[in-house]
Amino acid sequence: MAGREHGATAVQEQDRRQTSWAEELLSHLRPAGQDVRRVVSWLADAVQGTACLLDGTGARLAGRSLPLNEQLLADVGSGRLASAALQDGGRHLRVVRVGGPHSPPLAVLVVARTAPFDAEAAEMVTHTATVVGLLLRARQTQETGHRLRQATSALRLAILQLLMVEDTVSARRVAAGLWPGLLDTDTVHLYVVQTRPEDRERLAEECLELVGEQALVVRCPAEDGHVIVLAPAEATCRALRSYVAARPGTWLGGSTRQSLARTSTAYGQAVSALALARCHPDGTALYAERTHPERLMDRGALHAWSARLLRPLDVLPHHVRAELIGTTRLGLEFTAVRAARILGVSRNTVRARMDRTACLLGADLSRLSVRAAVHLALNTQAGRDTSAAAESAVPPGGTVRLRDLLTEPALRTWAQELLGRLSAEPRKNLRGTLRAWIAADGNAERAAQQLGVHAQTVRGHLRGVEPVLQRRVLATGSDLYEVVLAHLAAGDLDAPTVDADE
Numbered sequence: 001m002a003g004r005e006h007g008a009t010a011v012q013e014q015d016r017r018q019t020s021w022a023e024e025l026l027s028h029l030r031p032a033g034q035d036v037r038r039v040v041s042w043l044a045d046a047v048q049g050t051a052c053l054l055d056g057t058g059a060r061l062a063g064r065s066l067p068l069n070e071q072l073l074a075d076v077g078s079g080r081l082a083s084a085a086l087q088d089g090g091r092h093l094r095v096v097r098v099g100g101p102h103s104p105p106l107a108v109l110v111v112a113r114t115a116p117f118d119a120e121a122a123e124m125v126t127h128t129a130t131v132v133g134l135l136l137r138a139r140q141t142q143e144t145g146h147r148l149r150q151a152t153s154a155l156r157l158a159i160l161q162l163l164m165v166e167d168t169v170s171a172r173r174v175a176a177g178l179w180p181g182l183l184d185t186d187t188v189h190l191y192v193v194q195t196r197p198e199d200r201e202r203l204a205e206e207c208l209e210l211v212g213e214q215a216l217v218v219r220c221p222a223e224d225g226h227v228i229v230l231a232p233a234e235a236t237c238r239a240l241r242s243y244v245a246a247r248p249g250t251w252l253g254g255s256t257r258q259s260l261a262r263t264s265t266a267y268g269q270a271v272s273a274l275a276l277a278r279c280h281p282d283g284t285a286l287y288a289e290r291t292h293p294e295r296l297m298d299r300g301a302l303h304a305w306s307a308r309l310l311r312p313l314d315v316l317p318h319h320v321r322a323e324l325i326g327t328t329r330l331g332l333e334f335t336a337v338r339a340a341r342i343l344g345v346s347r348n349t350v351r352a353r354m355d356r357t358a359c360l361l362g363a364d365l366s367r368l369s370v371r372a373a374v375h376l377a378l379n380t381q382a383g384r385d386t387s388a389a390a391e392s393a394v395p396p397g398g399t400v401r402l403r404d405l406l407t408e409p410a411l412r413t414w415a416q417e418l419l420g421r422l423s424a425e426p427r428k429n430l431r432g433t434l435r436a437w438i439a440a441d442g443n444a445e446r447a448a449q450q451l452g453v454h455a456q457t458v459r460g461h462l463r464g465v466e467p468v469l470q471r472r473v474l475a476t477g478s479d480l481y482e483v484v485l486a487h488l489a490a491g492d493l494d495a496p497t498v499d500a501d502e
Helices: 002-027 036-046 070-078 119-164 168-178 197-211 235-245 260-277 299-309 311-315 318-333 336-343 347-361 368-382 409-424 430-439 444-451 455-469 478-490
Strands: 050-054 060-063 083-088 091-098 107-113 187-194 216-219 226-231 251-254 284-286
Touching (some): 036 060, 119 168, 119 260, 197 226, 226 260, 260 318, 260 368, 318 336, 318 368, 409 430, 430 444
Antiparallel strands (some): 050 060, 050 107, 083 091
């Protein structure tokens, strides 16, 4: 009786130990503990030996290095042997293939110890190989999913970059494979959602879940905290506004409805609106439709002047022309660095394309008034439709010049009203400072010398101009060029001469 009791107790103790190490091993499959290196280290301690995980070439993945015969590694790795047990000098080795018998090996597990492997130790090695295989497959699946998400994100960015340079045909072709029908539209809204840079990945994923396949969601290549959403449907705006309103520290700027070819214009509008979103209780601002100077000009004369100014570009191959125009428009809206990030090229490439455009047009883009004129011509051409083509013939009276466009009475009235707002602060002379700064092509130091003040005073006055005019002048872009055109129309500055005026 005593012998039977002793035997039963030994079996119970063995079962208890087996249950204990099995629970420890399975604990490594929990989400918080999925680490192959920890599993291999645990096995080495559990069998009181050394463990090593090798890939098919013999490179170490985890554990301490163990010398192993290359032929044996090849036999186990290829599947000719599922496992092997041998004695090498004073070591006892167990070599186990990790992975299914009919699939490429995930790895080879090698375990060594000075004592022979008993049944329990051998079972530990076998079960650990299974757990390691599960973890490696899970990691492989995660890496594949990550690469797929990266590839999809890169495609979204490529589509946006094609739209930025007005290549709508290629953009639609790329989008059709993954998001059928997304760009089967002539007009879209563009939104920019802002959060902290460290929170952008979460923001992008939540925006993707929010809009599904109804919009193009792109991580902005120029600003780390921005996510761009290009949406044909109006419902997207409502969804994004609700999303932002419920999340403090998140802001939304949106454009007016624009044609696909004017995606870069829509982007500029959304960024401009985003600057005002922080002042709104719901964290949202949409670009306000306001009186733009080009709408107050004679339409036929404006189209005729724009077409003549840009005519030197017409001799270029279509794709080169589109590339130069798209890059120049972005380069006029933003800095060269930001435009380069948006397009996925170097800033030197942006500058080189803009220099080539300037050379062809005979335009000195270092001058702020010339930049405003070229920006006007490019935007006029981008917004031109078939009905406008009939009106583009030169009106009676001969060649149209920029100064002719600026003499429209309605345009002069608009310009005087806009700049007249600055007269409310006569002590600061905001209007005089702004005029001198534009005449100095945006150089605060040169404007300060002309005015006899410090450069910081000039910059301070310019910051004071922005809320009065409700336009950003310290950042290059459409707002600044409207203010420049207002000075030209009001007669505060002389109109620049470009080749189209000769």
